Amino acid sequence: MSLPSVYQNKFAEKLTILNERGRGVLVRIYNIKKTCSDPKTRPSFLCDKAMEPSIKFINKKFPNLDVRSSTQHLGPVHKDKGDIVRALAPYYYSFVDVLEFRDHVYELLNTIDANQCFFDIHVNYDFTKSYLDLIVTYVSLVLLLARTEDRRVLIGMYHCAHEMSHGASDSSFARLGQMVLEYDHPLKKLTEEFGPHSKAVTSALLSLHFLFARRNQGSEQWRSDQLLSLLSTAGTMLSPASSDTMACEYLSLEVMERWILMGFLVCPGALGASPQCLELWRLALQGSLYVTLLRDEALQIHKVTEELLSSLKGYGKRVADLKECKEHAVAHSGSLHRGRRAYLRGAVRELEALLEDQPGLLGPKALFVFMALSFCRDEVSWLLRHAEHVTKTKTPEDFADNHIAEILFLMEQLRSLVRRQVGVLRRYHVQYLARFDALVLSEIIQNLSVCPEEESIILSSFVSSLSSLSDKGVDDKEQFDFTPLRLDWFRLQAYTSVAKAVLPLSTNPDVGRIMNLIVFHTKLLDSLEELLAEVSDLSDLCFFPRPLEKMFVATMEEPSMLRYSIAFPLLCNHFSHCVHPMCPEEHPQLQATALGLCNKFLEEMARQACVCIMDACAEQHNLSERLLPKHCASTVSKARNKKTLKHPSKKGEPERGKPGAESQRKDRSVTTNMDKLHLTLAELSLSLNHVPNFTVFEHTVTPAEYLSSHLEARFTKAIVAMACYSPATQEVARPSEVLVGLGAYITFIQSLTHFVGLDTARIIRSVLLQQTQPRDASGEQTLTTIYTNWYLEALLRQASTGAIVLAPALQAFTTVPREGEPSFSAAEFSDVSEMRALAELIGPYGMKFLSDNLMWHVSSQVAELKKLVNENMDTLVQLRSSSCKPEQMAALLPRLTSADNVLKRMTIIGEILSFRAMAQQGLREVFSHHCPFLMGPIECLTDVVTPDTDIQMAHPRRRTTRWPACCWSLWPCPCPCWPLTRRPSTTPRWMATTTTSTAWPRPSSTCQPRSSPSTIRTSRPT
Template sequence: MSRHLVPSQQKLAEKLSLMNDRGIGMLTRIYNIKKACGDAKSKPGFLSDKTLESSIKYIVRRFPNIDIKGLQAITQIRNEIIKSLSLYYYTFVDLLDFKDNVCELLTTMDACQVHLDITLNFELTKAYLDLVVTYVTLMVLLSRVEDRKAVLGLFNAAHEMVHNQSDSSFPRLGQMIMDYDPPIKKLSEEFGPHAKLLCTALVSLSQIYFGRNLSAEKWRSDQKLSLVGNPGHLLKPSQTDTMSCEYLSLDAMERWIIFGFMLCHQVLNQERPNKLWIASLESSWVVALFRDEVLYIHSYIQSYFDCMKGYSKRISEVKDCYNQAIQKAALRHRERRKFLRTTLKELGLILTDQPGLLGPKALLIFIGLCFARDEVYWLLRHNDNPPLQKSKGKTTEDLVDRQMPELLFHMEELRVLVRKYSQVMQRYYVQYLAGFDAIALNQMIQNLQVCPEDESSILSSLCNTITNLSVKQVEENELFDFRAIRLDWFRLQAYTTVSKSPLVLAENRDLASLIDTIVFHTKMIDYLDEILVETSDLSIFCFYSKIFEDQFHMCLEFPAQNRYIVAFPLICGHFQSCTHELCPEERHHIRERSLSVVNMFLDEMAKEAKNIITTICDEQCLMSDKLLPKHCAILISQVVNRKKKDKNKKIAPEIAKPGVESYRKTREDLTTMDKLHMALTELCFAINFCSTINVWEYTFAPREYLTQHLENQFAQALGGMVMYTKDTSEIAKPSELFVSVRAYMNVLQTVENYVHIDITRVFNNALLQQTQSMDSHGKTTVAAKYTEWYSEVLLRRVSAGNICFSNNQRAFVSLTAEGTIPFNAEEFSDINELRALAELIGPYGMKLLNETLMWHIAGQVQELKVVSEMASAAGLDCKVDPTLVTALRNQKNEIEEDEHLLACLLMVFVAVSIPKLARNETSFYRASLEGHANNIHCMASAVNNIFGAMFTICNQGDIEDRMKEFLALASSSLLRLGQEADKEVIRNRESVYLLLDQGKPPPVHQTEIRTSISPSSAVKLNTTSMLANYATEIVQESPFLTMDLLESCFPYALIRNAYHAVYKQEHLQS
């Protein structure tokens, strides 16, 4: 057969590349079918239909020879079955085609007598071993698909009912299902002719595998991956004779060895195959099939060897390997992870400081990433699939690694460095290729004794391509593509390792080694992303979702690992690399999974940071609260009591003063706040590690998550610190709230020291919303709560006569004894409190408060109309007919004149009604407060503002004249009050007088008061003084009236005497 085959025409390199890619696609499809059939929710509905249960059992029992006459139950739904199961069925058909192509290719390679050696023709050997293992894995995975017979049988039966004949592929497909159940026996028979080639390829792994499968102690003693172990070689490029083998996955090699020697187990009697076999079996107790599908390999091999005679020794050997694996493997891998944590950290630190070393030391980076990736894979699979029998050692403990996030983080850190400084690496290797590799290759080509035309053209093309490279191409950001070079090298390996090849690659190892190095150098220029996927892809976490999330939460709860937690959302960006174009239907699910997980991780990271910040803020608020003046009373009381202390009494314990928490005896004793700040530092390092995380086509910004959480928390904290309770009418004093808010903001500002976020934006967004009546979440704001409290609680107490507005204190003052009402008005309305309130709610909030008060005032005015209407309804005489008022309201042209007349009448009504106030007991003027007990001194402001507004609206231009009229009328009414003899009528006459002058009262000394008025005339003077108050206040408040005008209407002597009277009266009462 070999005489008829021309190796260069067999396209072995191309076929191996295509078949391996298609094999991964087929694995993906079979994997998804297995998962779907194993899940009751996702499996085809027909397989769970109770009405079809007997038909399915019949199909499985008679498979593959099924008589459709016994399947009448599916006749009505045959079209639906074809539609539903066609994807499954034709996947199995594709698998059959793939099997045929693999067998044909393996046979061709045998016929060509290809020589495989991983250290010589790496790409060819690796592709061959990958194809063998992919094929074996497919058959094993196929045998584990539940309902495979039911799916195929149902589809074929429905197909036969529709088309009156079976599907053309079904006989062979059915036979394949039967032959490969179980699969390993049939596979071993198939590989009988290929055993020699397969064994040769596997044995060539010895040098590489045993050089890789070392203990952590050996790695340390060899200073593996160390840049500083030999400082003299720091700038020298890291390279070996087998560059591609250096970052070959140990996990992949063990799969090759185990599955390969299962197929050609006859050679296990030989020393080298046996050593490889035993070492691989002692390394683990499960072997990966695909993604999270694993095989308990020892029991699987035992069940296979049990049916073979003379294999008792092999069975006991496998059992010994299993015992070794469950006792020692976990510890061995734990120590490796420990070594890799420190080594990768060292690599990251040095390369971050000196990124130029990424050029010469690139190989070390990819070796380190590959080592770490293998250890992560091992831990994931073995943690999820513990040993079938318990071991005597601490296997379970060794399978839980709380420091796994650190290893993942250092892997991600190196990946970030490679991507960030990719141009540094490109410049280095472009110069390396053109300045050294091209020259060395050219000399080696010239020294070849034999070089056929095809091989010569490949070598010449390769040499010319790398010779023409220049740094200028890198500076101009030219896109490099060396895939053709790598494929040509693959072809050259196929041409030069077959039987009777003129140019034998095994005789030119130096050439093979140089080109292998050149290929690695080209990958450093145009293939960096792909080689990162090849050496450090962690998309497997997508299929170990529970472990992935558990590891994340474990890291979140472990402060020492908090800074490494960003590795988890970064890994979500790997998930896209596990998809395959042959299975597009799974892309959507993996994409949604990636996005939801990364969003959850970032949200929980930000939430945890927010919780720590909130705890610190709460503590700072408590400390700020201790510094408030109200807490001085306790300290003052303690000092006073200490001076009066009785020696016989026990000394009261010293009260801790604010700031005592800052005293430290040692630096080692950490307080709760210290621990919180440390945790915050670590977590913020993770959040700040990268500005964006790209997952599929989306970009996530970790800092924005934190910003949003802080903004929401700040807004929530602001609402909580108000402490407004409607039932008890309790609310925080604005000044105290202001202190707490400042303390909260001071802590939030320090967050900028940890993470690059704009905390000012947080303040602006949150505080601006608090000035409105409702925030963006529909919750009541600080402005709304204080507006409600001042208008509904404080002002209602004022209306009830419990509170008076004091002119000299510029605040509302409680008139009742302390405790009678639930708050002291002066503590909420003095200048400091209102200033603090204005700072908190801003101009918009003050406007809201003002508008609410205006609404209440307008509501009071409306009550006058209600009284008029009620009087009319009761049959009382009204000066104005309500019906006429309604009619006049509709006459737009006459409204202005009527309004002016009504305003004038109202003015007269107020002026002549003022003397009535003297009857009221609470109209007494309190000189110490400069206000009346019933707040009638506020009428002066009301009269001037309301009448000013009303006459302005009327637009008659007679405001000053009308106000003069009002003063004349009011003065006349008050003077007439002076002639009254009824004590009830003139009870607080002098206090009412003072309403005409709202200025600063003249100073009246206590001695003057005592001598100027005798007790016998107190009642008369008190009445006069209360009336005089009103006149003075109105003039002082008005911009239109003067004291000269008042003097002409109302003698100032009466006002002066009124002040004397009210001061005297208050002194006597006190």
Template sequence: MAPPKSKHRPNPDDYSDSALPELLFNIAQLKTLVNKHHRVILNYYLRYMSGFDAQLMRNVVMGIQVCPEEESLLMTSFVDTLARLQGKENAERPEFDFQALRLDWFRFQCLTSVNKAALSLKDNENGSLAPAMNGVVVHSKMVDNFQELLIEQTDLSFMCFFYRQFENEFNRCMKNLSQVRYIIAFPVIRGEFLNSTSPFCPEERINIGDRAVNSVNHFLELIAKEVKLVLGQLSSDRMNLDDQLKVANASSYYNQTHAHKLTKKKAVAVQTPSQPGEESYRRTREETVRVDSVLQTLVGLSFSVNCFPSITAWEHTFVPREYLVSHLEDLFMKHVVSMLSYNSETQEIARPSEVLARIESYMASLRTLELYVNIDMTRVLTAVLLQETQPLDSKGESTIASAYTGWYTNTLLKRVAAGGICYSRSRRCFVSKGVHAFKAEEFTDLRELEALAAVIGPYGIRFLGEKLMDQVSGQVKEIKKLVVANQDSLHALHSNRDKPEIYYEVIKKVKSSEDLLARTVIVGIIMAFRKLTLVALNNVLSQRVPFILSSIVDFKQNLPDKTSTVADQMAIAAGVPCDVDPLLYSALRSQCDKSKEDHMIWSLYMVFLGVTLPDLAFKPDSTYLPFFEGHENNAHCLAVAITSLPGAIFAYYGDKEQKDRMKEFLVFTSSRIMTLAKETEKEKDAPKAREAIYLLLDLIVEESPFLTRDLLESCFPYALLRDAYSTVYKNPATTNRKQRDSETPF
């Protein structure tokens, strides 16, 4: 008879239970506990069967009065089998098989179930035999057939035929804040889908197995993505809260407070500025905010992930924590690069100290996950930060090292070369002159470069150095062309150094001297920035790995051969200064060869440089700025360039070549500087920055490891240097008041 038709269609929501995830989770966890303590359960039932069941069966058999011979043999077998279990509870890895006992009981039931049997189980006097033997059968299955009995009692594999409903319940659980802690039950149950297969239909095993594996993988991916999303929200919120505590925000808060006090007298409604930390004030315990719900979701998901260390499905083992590790790496990698706030159109980028503070804040938030999940967060953070020190990460995308390298080499140094920014030796940074929106000192200060070294590490500093050396190599290539173009004149200058009349006539024939000085200044600017990065790296390593750094310094200083460059690569990687930069030496290898012609070209380059350098005294922007300890047009960077380039170039031609060529340069430069006044016929054409060039000559000797003060005094009177220092510091270069105030270091 068909059921009566109803006017109302069944609503699926009427059959859904919001607490279903908790029920499934408890079943899965109870099953896990039973498997974990299987040995305890086995020993319990062995003792139960050998103690209680054996005695019970003995009493039941002795109470049977009429018993045929065949049934009597079977009952005697029951009692003997149970009695032999005595003392086998603590045997190591015992193997029990009660299949024969169960088959004998089945045979016994067949014998007593026939018509007109001599022994009937329905009789009152035999009524206790069947319950006792049924109990023995169940107890025996708990010993030798434990897994099949557990699957039979707790199997939920039938849900594989309700795939859509099961997935909908998973999505509903993900949105239910009170049930999200039980969400791991869904992939656990998916791993049991193969229990629904039958040996009579083997072809469905592959399809169901694939579905089980794909489903477990899909659910674990969704859980890990949800943890990543929630943890990303918490980390971003904490990073924003930490940004409110910046010193730069204190001025805006003061302005808002001051404006509020002024308008308070006029009775104007002004919103009171909020202070950092006000978000933590609660009026009642019941009052919750978005962060509370997000944190509760994180705790629930973390509990769920940590509850089951592994999930098995069709000979595949899934580890939920490993899914979480991969997604956390993607999360941190994605947000680390976004912390730069780089704008390719305006060339704006965050300061390295700001990026370092954001990374530390974000890492502190990510580490809170260790409180809820047994996961090695240090390995995750280290893997990501190590990738950020390379030009490209594991996905082939740009990193912090590549972004900062591109910005410093293509933006900052080009602005320095264009003018308006001066390298300050006293402050050890590049300083913007006058009032500018862009302040170079905010990115080249030693503290900022230390933050940069802490973020990109020695690998990133080396990558930055390689890019800087590529730019130096490009400038050296153009310098070599200028030397070749003036080769004849430079030969004449070198030969007629002791003939003043011919010497000064040849000087007038030298071309492109300003281009040579400009390119050498650019090289000096690049090398000065390179030295700042090495100092910053050395400071960072001295705090983080002082013992390793001291070992490197000791190894370099105590080499048997003092001229050996074996340890230079290791030393420069740790920020330890070397007489010849190994990266510069490698970059200039393509510009130098050991031929006599090439050696002559670079020797003439030193002559060219020594002859043209005093021309800077005729330029008004070559004045010396005492509060910067440098020249206005960055001419003092020539000292770094003249120290670095000959050391790297003439290292190809022998150790003595470096000192000889530097001495020759010093002779040409000093003789030309002392005769500057004689080269001008009118007083108005006299050099305006003669003292500044005197100081530049002294600075070259101070920077060079190949020159000494004694050698300088033999070529240039020290009295002139003393008078130049006195004149420059007593009568500094005059600038307008607004610009002078902005340039003052303090």
């Protein structure tokens, strides 16, 4: 074949375009298969019962569908023909794309055979790889097409509707129907198709023999070779890592397995042609049980190959070899890959730590990074694929790995390191290309015995392009673009790989080796992201949600792996690479899957971290509770008995340890519960704090915010739980005890800033502010509601019955002891310290809510008194007019009714007002403690200013208020003060009247003072 015709074949361009096109068509067929297999997304016509006769008829007669003579069977199709054409057109033309792709592949493979092309993965890497990729893509497409069960119905129904609408069938239908029939038994048809191409396919696969045998080693061999170790040869640490087969070093082992197994699957005759072919085939069969077609579609390679070879004559020995390899794979492949993963964890951890400490080594040792990423990706992919499909095995531990998170995490670390140190890579390899690669290539060109003009021009342009590189381009942040150079090299491989090439690459392998090295170095300059995606893209894991979730659960159950758990949410960042331009309709579903998985992972991590935080807070609460004064009685009693030599009774309550005894360690190996909680929290915090944020399908995800929201919700519940409120028994914890526990919680939560980047101050302010309102953000009751209800329902109710009386000297309510009743000390809930604690807990807004409830009940009692006065109005008027007539007074007094009721209600009013005064005094003392420099001048003014010149503040409903606006605004709350006159939402049973409750307004988002300074005025009281 003449040289110009070789140039006109355009092998490089066709292979590039067809591989990309084939991938898109493959994704479309995959999408059709998944869409039609799901009842939720299946086309409505296929689910319509009225269409069932038509569907059965189309399946039976396909592709010989005579629309005109079959109107009785196709009536429903004729009725909805317009909708069917519109709905099924994307499906139909996807199958037409398969037909066109097959035609182009046939043409290209025949042309390559006619030119007797030379294939060697070590020399013409791009040409060989693209050729094998095209074969595998085509075989996968045919097998996936055969798995699409509704292909006949989709094509046939569209054809019928199209002919009914346009009067003629589509021009592609006849060939398309024939293709579908031929591929009902795809492997048999494929072996017939690839018979003429067996020689070319075999030569390409044989070039993998040495490479695959070298790469497909066990962990013992890797360990003896010190694979990926920079420290094993410390003396050559600064020497550039290079190889004659540069791109082959990071070529995916999974990809090579797929090439070999699918190549020999369609060319089984090659197995008997060469012992090397048989050895290569057997070696590939022993490594895996399933081979990927696309995403989660896998091929059970041993079963499929056995069925094919059994149907062919003369392959009895190959079937025996196949069964032997299958037994070996079932018995040993799991342990083989488990050993590899164990080795990679240690080796990649060492590599990442060394490069993180000395990023300058990334220049000469960049190859090691891409090798490590490729090896890790292969092992992760193998594990996910087999964990999904292998259901029954004697060694299930081989298909589950609790430590897979570490490998995923190390992969993300290496990717991040490469992106951060891109300047190091560029500066090093710009110099490498200009000062080494260009010189070596120039020398090789000069030593060529013959070099045609076209090839000479291309090679010379390579040398000139590389020689012109300098460090200045890196300093100026110049955007490099070597795509034309790589495409020219691809073209040159095609020109020089034909049988009658003037410059045959087979006899000049040095050109191929140095150019493969140059291509790798240029990719480090301008295509770093594409290179990272090639060796470490894990986007296909999006289609293995169940195995992925199981691995995440196993990771969360392994304490040593908690710090690596962030790798699973970060993995969702890869899933956007699944979207192909030829199938944009997948985008919403893939986005939902990725965001759903990411959200699930982060929610679980935040939940566990929050549980750990709350447990640690509870431990601190218990420790602080042991310091309460009520627990000192036992200590004092014990000390007193010691002095009097009295031995305490052994039947009492168990002896309490002294506070602080938990800090005494006799054995450092003994760990307490608090130690375990701190360790777990530290591990989870490392994970959540690993990255501030990352992107999943254009959504920015912030891991720490998940913990923040969980912590806020659980902290709110914990505060309410500390009150120990029981509506049935009317029991509640003392405010001072709750305040001590709250202080312990707050102290520990504030210490979280040492672990994770949380705004703990915002969380604490938000939660405590909610406790000052009747309801929190989720609508649940708060401390304000609990203590308001309890003081009204329990304390003041007993005061109304005389069980509790006010003790002004004690500034508290005290219980009147009675026999036969359980002891209850009202002073423990109403003394000065408790009122202060209550004010600290519920704040000024909560105290105002309590005060408003109290005053509303006072007003209700006054209203009842008015009723009593109205009932006795005549008698009272007579008493008023007879105040100087004792005899008439004595006669009128018995006519007054409900005198005891009046006295009781007056007593209730007095008790409520006394309790309100005590609560207000507690609030005043808290204010004085929190803002003494503000309260001092105000109290001084109140002492100096006479009542005639009292300062009053204007208000929409009330002209005076108890506190200036500045006092209220000092409390840490972003909400405005609530209206001063509101009827409370709760009413005690013992004071209930026929009234309707009024809903309380929710606070707004900004805090406004009750009145501005301009509204303060001096006025005389009327």
